[in-house]
Amino acid sequence: MQVPSDGARLVPSDCNRYFDRMQPDAHDLFVNEIYVSLQGESSHAGLPCVFVRLTGCNLRCTWCDTEYAFYEGKRRSVDDVVQEVESHEVRLVEITGGEPLLQKGCVTLAARLQEKGKIVLVETSGAQPINVLPAGVIRIMDLKCPSTGECDKNDWDNIAHLNAKDEVKFVIGDRADYDWARQIMERHQLPQRCLVLISTVFGAIEPRIVADWMLQDRLEARFQLQMHKYIWDPVARGV
Ligand code: SF4
Secondary structure, eight states: OOSSTTSOOOOGGGHHHHHHHHOTTSSEEEEEEEEEEEOOSSTTTTSEEEEEEESOOSOOOTTOSOGGGTTOOEEEEHHHHHHHHHHTOOSEEEEESSOGGGSTHHHHHHHHHHHTTOEEEEEEOSSSOSTTSOTTOEEEEEEOOGGGTOGGGOOGGGGGGOOTTOEEEEEEOSHHHHHHHHHHHHHTTHHHHSEEEEEEOTTTSOHHHHHHHHHHHTOSSEEOOOHHHHHSOTTOSOO
């Protein structure tokens, strides 16, 4: 089943309404793909991880590398997804998208996976409330820098909900993004709240340039590369 079922394209402003209509009881999900790979980013980088990619996103970042997740997906029960995740026998699970928090079933799935003893990461844009997730879920909040074109969608109320287990990520495309990230880190005292991650837009800026800026500023953040894009084909899906 394609999303949406009537064949029309799911535009960003329709996303919340669409998923509200299609998922009244939060026991099912639109799933784009489930696969095992090495976790390429975050404090868990390098570890085997099951990725559950949910369908739909209410943003359109200029450099988005998962546009296929905007529309493609199958409707599946949370039970079915939990069963498939368990079949991979990997303790680390990341729920990602698209924007996973558009779907109510994401919260149910995160809770069910925790009950099964999984370490659950949820990667979100920071444009949806993160406090709906169960305690213990590690929220990786990808604050949108100016070059995404979606900077005005960041939900600043989320900052107050961050805890020491969470991670905030800035993906840097140019110097303006870097300066913005540095200001946001300072204004909200992010390094005192949680781990701050800095990465680069793949192919848009030399990683070394951003690394040098960080060292010059003694920036209290962890530099990271999207490891999977260096190991495998950077545009391949399911790795
Ligand atoms: S939030 Fe993520 S999935 Fe959505 S457009 Fe931006 S990069 Fe793509």
